[in-house]
Amino acid sequence: MTPNQPHATLFIQCLVDGFYPEVAEAMVKVLRRLGVRLDCPTDQTCCGQPAFNSGYRGEARKAAKRFIALFENSAAIVCPSGSCATMVRRHYPELFESDGPWLERALRVADKTYELSQYLVDVLGVTDVGARFCGRITFHDSCHPLRYLGVREQPRRLIRAVAGAELVEMVDSDRCCGFGGAFSVKYPDISTAMVEYKAQRIIEAGVDAVVGCDMGCLMNIGGYLSRMGADVKVMHLAQLLAETGEG
């Protein structure tokens, strides 16, 4: 182990943990390939975003405290979800606005929390991770990483560097897919209309795969495409970057 070897702590979105463990595994594969030393507090559960978005700030605060306690000693915290990273970076400090000691801890954690593509490009300074994937790819911008973390170019640069991949922009790539967590359950008609629009743009783009940085959106988009029987692969960025074209 070289002394300069980067060290990151895995912050796994609950949705990925329970439903898409393969996405987290892909992320581990990519990070290890780049020589990042990893650890993972296996006691972690949920960052509290669902409660926060529904207005349950007390519950969200509890989840946040738990998260902060678990992660505050990490060097860098890396998350495969732009939305959860936004929760920690943006909303944790808001939650403790009037609680000095916790605010300080929240800010410290917020400062070193990164969405995966941010970590790779902005922190590690890497764009070519040695991935290979043959096909046309379009990228869906998830709202929170795009508008709150400024994640726009990072994933695109990573995708462009994938051997064999061609990045094709869909129309309105930055338009919300209609997931919105509880929104998609409470307002299914509106949510469906939104994901239908998104799915049409994806299909129009004539791609082999749609790639994103958040499994919430991808579950929504994928669920719709799968019901349509559309022949478009839905991949998390980590999965694309983990591809080596062997098998």
Next chain:
Amino acid sequence: MAEIACERYKDMAATGIADPVLQRALINLQHRFGRGTAEAYRNLPEGPELRFQAKAIRQHAIDHLDLLLERLADKIEARGGHVFFAEDAEAAVTYCQKVADRRGVKRIVKGKSMVTEEIGLNPALMADGIEVTETDLGEYIVQLAGDHPSHIIAPAIHKTRKEIGRLFADKLGIPYTEDPPTLTRAARKALREKFMAADMGITGCNLACAQTGHITTLSNEGNIRMAATLPKTHIAVMGMERVAARLSDHAILFRLLAMGAAAQQMAGYVSYIGGPAGPDSLDGPEEFHLVILDNGRSRILADPEFREMLQCIRCAACLNVCPVYGEIGGHAYGYPYSGPVGAVVTPLLVGVNRAKDLCQGETLCGACRDACPVAIDIPRMLLALRAKLAVGDDRWNVAPAGPAERAVYRIWSRLIGNRRAYDLCLRAAGAGGRLLAGKDGMLGRLPGPLSGWTRSRNLPSPAAKSFMQRWKEMEGEGGSNHD
């Protein structure tokens, strides 16, 4: 007060979604204006940072609102104008009725004004036997059709040229046509007669200037200028927050307003009006009245969480980018203010519980914040409203969510506080999911709370093993340590 139908958000949204004409119109609108606005901001010589300067100007005005309104009123009164401070909609409407009555008004021409919709001015004046004609082309169409506006700036966006052609053939007696220039000309002719015959003009006010004591009106059509110039009496109604401190503040705000509203560099017409026409003037109204309306705004002002909303200059840029508005249209919001701005303003004006679907029926995507010429953080305020709906709030008289919903979050909170219990749940859900899943591992139509989701989309079933389990197996039990 305007009619309030916020309770029907879901139904009206479904109606909007099922209307193919509306769908096409909304896409057209958003592509044209939404994109144009973003491009206009990008090309600003001062850079996109100008929005934050504009925001600071608006905040300065709001923070000194009492002083600004006082100065504005003093100056207008000094020029012989009348200023009426209206605490609520009723006071404002009654005042307008009285002026109309005293002046023997029979015919009123109106410029588009959201605030007059808010206070329900037209129906009240019409009930007094006065003819009230909306003169903005879009508003005119909507009024002829007996309909409601569905967009702050483009009120008739939900109507096709065919519908308008039939409407004009029917109401104006012109031969059927669907040619926009011909239709516009027909309205121009009909409305010109109205302008000439009107004895009162009623307009809103885009942004007054306290320093000099003027209201301003912006339009592209020229109808508001007509309404403020030709009739003998002019009444302008403004929400109390629509004022800037200094004349030079307008230099930035009007440009951004034009960009936000119509992706223009500048509105076609900007008029500064500081009172009635002077004694030697050759035109302009003999009497000028300014109605300054509170109607719940001081309550918003008093709450630091929502004060930011008073920076709004009602440009509608947020509507033009909102993916929810883009699907459901303006009628779904059940109140004159629609889209993201409506989702915050309406609950604060009509009651948060009553308009709870407006607070919750968005995805918090943040497109509105980026499009807003004064960078209002609408998602932040939607979250604040949701917090009130969850646990209740005295200041805003909000009743908390029902016990069932609160129990869900309490249980969830306990569960995520204990990884072992959490694992048990994941495993149980996994087992259940695998029983129901199809060959591809996806869940199809489900009953209960997920029925809406699965009506149009498949759901993945939970994995047999969570990632945390897999990690522990990969790394051995010491996986969680910082080695």
Next chain:
Amino acid sequence: MTDPRRTSFLKRVRSALGNPLRDESAISAAFADPRPAATAALAKRMRERPPEERAALLVRLSEAAEPLNIQLVQVPDETAAVEAIARIVANSLPEWGGEKRAAAWDHPLISALNLQDALADLGVPVFVTRPAPDVDRGRVRRAVADAFVGVTSAEWCVAATATLAARNPPGAPRSVSLVPSIHVAVIRAEQVVADFQELYALLNAEMDEEGRGLTDAMTFITGPSKTADIEATLVHGAHGPRELHLIVIHG
């Protein structure tokens, strides 16, 4: 004198703001120029604008005017301006039928054009909006409504947006640029300013110098009247003028 409604309204506003201190210095702070240095720099820039920059402004103006459907005519002198106006009057027909009539501001630049004589050759009478004691406003209104061309000037023209700006003192009524179907505005090249910052800096400076504030109505005009209310299709001539001709006199 004190209106109780106003008092209680403003009291409510003040209390919503947390009853901040409202002494003299708070009041002057509320209206003070937030960036006096920038304003001074702007004034200096305008005063010292070299000729080649002035020429560039006119290029900028014509670039802004084109997409707005403004007919920009640059002429060397007053005679050419009169000819341009006569051409417009001769080549267009009254939108609402009837005889050709024109209306024009009582304004030094416009009066110098002597339009009454020039258009008499075409048989077109010109109504000049000359203020007089006990003027019959009804007559003015009819005359302006009967005119198919309205000729005005402007105090400034903003190159960046092709916006005409003018205060409306008695001789320069607002309806002349609004009610006739064709609006012709005549300005001198020196009246062109770069952008809105400059325009407002000038307005501020005049207010300060004259100490009278902005007493009159004031109108900014950017292009002919337009609407996009039918399927977001742009149509010119909604309620105001269908055409806007801007004549810039050089020299």
